[in-house]
Amino acid sequence: MSALRISQVSSIEEMEAVSAFLCKVWAGGPEVVPFDLGIAVLHVGAYCSAAYDGDEMVAASFGFRGVFNDKDILHSHVTGSFQPGAGYELKQHQFKWAKQQGLAGITWSFDPLVRRNCVFNFDKLGATAVEYLPNFYGTMTDEINAGDDSDRLFVYWDLVQGKSDGSVSPDAITVEIPEDIEALRRTDLAAAKVWRAQTRETLEPLMAKGWTIKAMQDRTHLLVEPPK
Secondary structure (H helix, E strand, O other): OOOOOEEEOOOHHHHHHHHHHHHOOOOOOOOOOHHHHHHHHHHHOOOOEEEEOOOEEEEEEEEEEEOOOOOEEEEEEEEEEOOOHHHHHHHHHHHHHHHHHOOOEEEEEOOOOOOOOOOOHHHHHHOOEEEOOOOOOOOOOOOOOOOOOEEEEEEEEEEOOOOOOOOOOOOOOEOOOOOOOHHHHHHHHHHHHHHHHHHHHHHHHHHHHOOEEEEEEEOOOOEEEOOO
């Protein structure tokens, strides 16, 4: 049984702590979730929770309600963690919360070149990528993303069907992703940008035509499937 304690944020002090925590995760960049904005949207039904190991905050997640494909959803704007397993527990908490609210799904975006996040989102959570968003946040300045375009996969986590059954179309194509894009950005930004351009060139036109991603091959390649 997990020793982590997960609680929903409700006070100014808690939101300030979450805002400061997320700034530590994405160090060197702009404020990820300003605490005043966080408190305002919480007042009208947004979601924010934190995971604690003892008294120490080790992970936090913030999202807000929206509409996607005519369905009421929670958009999970950011989830950050400094402890293995804490992010997964927060996503499970988020899933249960959104379902209790009568929402149809959860959406979020992430960098398709970060291999461990692809494994987490597809293989572990069972979400489905439905859009490719080129340079979604502009060029970022934090220590994780500095110097690179902020291309993102936009994923949908179905609260009704739950985790994907893992079946993959025989017509799926494979797209390799780098072993550690974050380390590569620090040591060879030009090479990292080549990965970005190649991946965008392949994924963006396919996903604009309805191709999706819900699984990986050998944890090294994305499996991109045509529309059914």
